[in-house]
Amino acid sequence: xxxxxxxxxxxxxxxxxxxxxxxxxxxxxxxxxxxxxxxxxxxxxxxxxxxxxxxxxxxxxxxxxxxxxxxxxxxxxxxxxxxxxxxxxxxxxxxxxxxxxxxxxxxxxxxxxxxxxxxxxxxxxxxxxxxxxxxxxxxxxxxxxxxxxxxxxxxxxxxxxxxxxxxxxxxxxxxxxxxxxxxxxxxxxxxxxxxxxxxxxxxxxxxxxxxxxxxxxxxxxxxxxxxxxxxxxxxxxxxxxxxxxxxxxxxxxxxxxxxxxxxxxxxxxxxxxxxxxxxxxxxxxxxxxxxxxxxxxxxxxxxxxxxxxxxxxxxxxxxxxxxxxxxxxxxxxxxxxx
Ligand code: FAD
Ligand code: EPU
Numbered sequence: 001x002x003x004x005x006x007x008x009x010x011x012x013x014x015x016x017x018x019x020x021x022x023x024x025x026x027x028x029x030x031x032x033x034x035x036x037x038x039x040x041x042x043x044x045x046x047x048x049x050x051x052x053x054x055x056x057x058x059x060x061x062x063x064x065x066x067x068x069x070x071x072x073x074x075x076x077x078x079x080x081x082x083x084x085x086x087x088x089x090x091x092x093x094x095x096x097x098x099x100x101x102x103x104x105x106x107x108x109x110x111x112x113x114x115x116x117x118x119x120x121x122x123x124x125x126x127x128x129x130x131x132x133x134x135x136x137x138x139x140x141x142x143x144x145x146x147x148x149x150x151x152x153x154x155x156x157x158x159x160x161x162x163x164x165x166x167x168x169x170x171x172x173x174x175x176x177x178x179x180x181x182x183x184x185x186x187x188x189x190x191x192x193x194x195x196x197x198x199x200x201x202x203x204x205x206x207x208x209x210x211x212x213x214x215x216x217x218x219x220x221x222x223x224x225x226x227x228x229x230x231x232x233x234x235x236x237x238x239x240x241x242x243x244x245x246x247x248x249x250x251x252x253x254x255x256x257x258x259x260x261x262x263x264x265x266x267x268x269x270x271x272x273x274x275x276x277x278x279x280x281x282x283x284x285x286x287x288x289x290x291x292x293x294x295x296x297x298x299x300x301x302x303x304x305x306x307x308x309x310x311x312x313x314x315x316x317x318x319x320x321x322x323x324x325x326x327x328x329x330x331x332x333x334x335x336x337x338x
Pocket of ligand 1: 046047050051052067114115117118120122123124125126127175177228234235237335
């Protein structure tokens with residue numbers, strides 16, 4: 001366990017913002033976490049994983065507990081399924097690669113999502129037609145007030161699109177220490193119909209894909225359009241894709257017949273925020289040292305500022321532009337820490 005008095009968080013967030021915290025501690029076990037939570041100084045601490053879904057708008061006045069709990073193992077299995085448990089501090093993509101190496105199927109479409117396992121249930125990570133909730137078995141969590149351990153089922157987590165109970169009723173109430181996934185051992189159910197996964201597999205010359213091929217295709221697609229946070233600070237999609245009533249999308253379609261939209265159910269459509277932002281003129285546009293990415297307009301990019309405030313100011317400008325043009329309010333997907 002490391003402990004410092006004042007720490008710059010620059011290395012601990014993928015935006016590369018130079019915010020600081022008065023107190024920083026890294027925990028490598030549930031027991032160490034429980035001990036820290038008992039200390040008054042850490043009562044209102046920010047829980048941090050890989051920092052790939054946070055924007056530090058300003059310096060923090062509260063402490064930070066970084067979760068580095070390791071370990072991946074199979075805890076139960078039948079002929080067809082295995083339950084894999086991963087510590088909250090495991091790098092998500094390492095877990096995906098471990099599962100593929102062990103021929104366990106279900107999370108290959110979630111390859112290359114940055115961050116750690118413990119944050120995966122917080123926004124129910126998703127990509128290329130799969131969400132964490134599709135394979136989620138349960139999660140081990142610590143109650144921040146009592147220090148008690150509790151198992152959360154999928155129902156308890158109330159997963160939605162980029163959403164869970166941990167972002168709503170249970171915000172800041174629990175720390176995830178392990179996530180357990182139910183994965184297939186054979187007859188893997190490949191999902192290759194989303195976006196250009198199938199097309200990429202064909203380009204790769206793969207006729208009968210396995211889970212490793214799907215992972216490679218997803219990695220290829222992601223590498224093509226998403227900026228690498230090690231080179232350009234970002235936190236992936238900055239906004240959620242808005243879900244609007246069908247009457248509303250019908251109104252917009254009259255004016256913008258080419259507007260992409262995806263049916264959610266009989267009543268709602270999802271509209272890609274990237275399209276709205278591009279049409280509002282922000283794609284690839286730099287304002288000082290910030291801007292929306294030139295290959296993916298939904299990604300807010302840090303071109304060299306250390307200030308979280310200027311990134312948030314640009315995000316608000318984009319929100320205003322989209323609201324003005326389309327009458328749609330974009331909602332940040334990234335967690336604003338202010
Ligand atoms: P952090 O940023 O450290 O934390 C995120 C939130 O979770 C914070 O509110 C934090 O307090 C809380 N938290 C973290 N750990 C715990 C814990 N153990 N217990 C309780 N609360 C905790 N996301 C997707 O869903 N799909 C994508 O395709 C995707 N692509 C991305 C691409 C890029 C280039 C980047 C930079 C990000 C992308 N993201 C994507 C967003 C991000 O990778 C995920 O949200 C990821 O789960 C965040 O993990 P983290 O460990 O970095 O969390
Ligand atoms: N589009 C544009 N211009 C752009 C970007 C997108 O017009 O600059 C339109 C296109 O019509 C495109 C559509 O938006 O077909 C969808 O774009 P894309 O496939 O890139 O996906 P997305 O909806 O922008 C979502 C997730 C990503 C996830 C991908 C793949 C959200 C908020 N974002 O992006 O997740 O990786 O789908 O499944 O749901 C993240 O959460 O950080 C993230 C990167």
